[in-house]
Amino acid sequence: MVVAEIRIELKPGVADPEGQNTRKALELLGFKGIKGVRTVKVFEVELDSPPEAAVKECEEMCRKLLANPVIQRFKVTLK
Template identity: 35%
Template sequence: MVKVKVYVTLKESVLDPQGKAVSNALHSLGYEEVKDVRIGKYMELFIETEGRDAETVVREACEKLLSNPVIEDYRYEIEEALVR
């Protein structure tokens, strides 16, 4: 079994109103050194490696469900999982 960490973020060309709101809130709290905030999603998947290749499963899941390929990018890290 492997553990997959999936990170989904908006493409650079897409406006991020939620990130802008957080950035403004941080500035109002005095954190002027924060120059930009981008909000994304983080997911952990546990995949049984018997059968299909874990990388294929993750890529297909990201493209079909976990991300919107029109406005989002994704990346992932695969590592051995402790027994669950």
Template identity: 65%
Template sequence: MARIEIRIELKKGVADPEGKNTMKTLESLGFEGVKSVSSVKVFDMELDMSEEDAKKAGEEMCRKLLANPVIQNYKVIVR
């Protein structure tokens, strides 16, 4: 059994309204020194296969379903 983490981030330069709004709200709550907030989507998965196959499957999942290659980067991490 392999455990993978799939991280899907916005590419540099793509607007991140969730991150921006979170940062504004944190500031309005009195948090100081917050320089940047980026929102990231993560899927944790258990796959019944080798770690090598799981990494490949995770990357194919991103290409076929999970990520939008125009605005997002993805990374598959075996844990």
């Protein structure tokens, strides 16, 4: 069995209101020197496939459901 970590993040330049608002909130709590906050989504998928096939399958999952290519990019890594 392999565990794949699928990281979905916004493409550079795409506005991230959740990240910006979180940054504001952190600053209101007194945290200083924050250069930026970005929201990222991570899925952990357990698979019963050999590692190479697992990566391919996860990439297919991203194309079919997990990522919207207009605003997001994805990265698959095996743990």
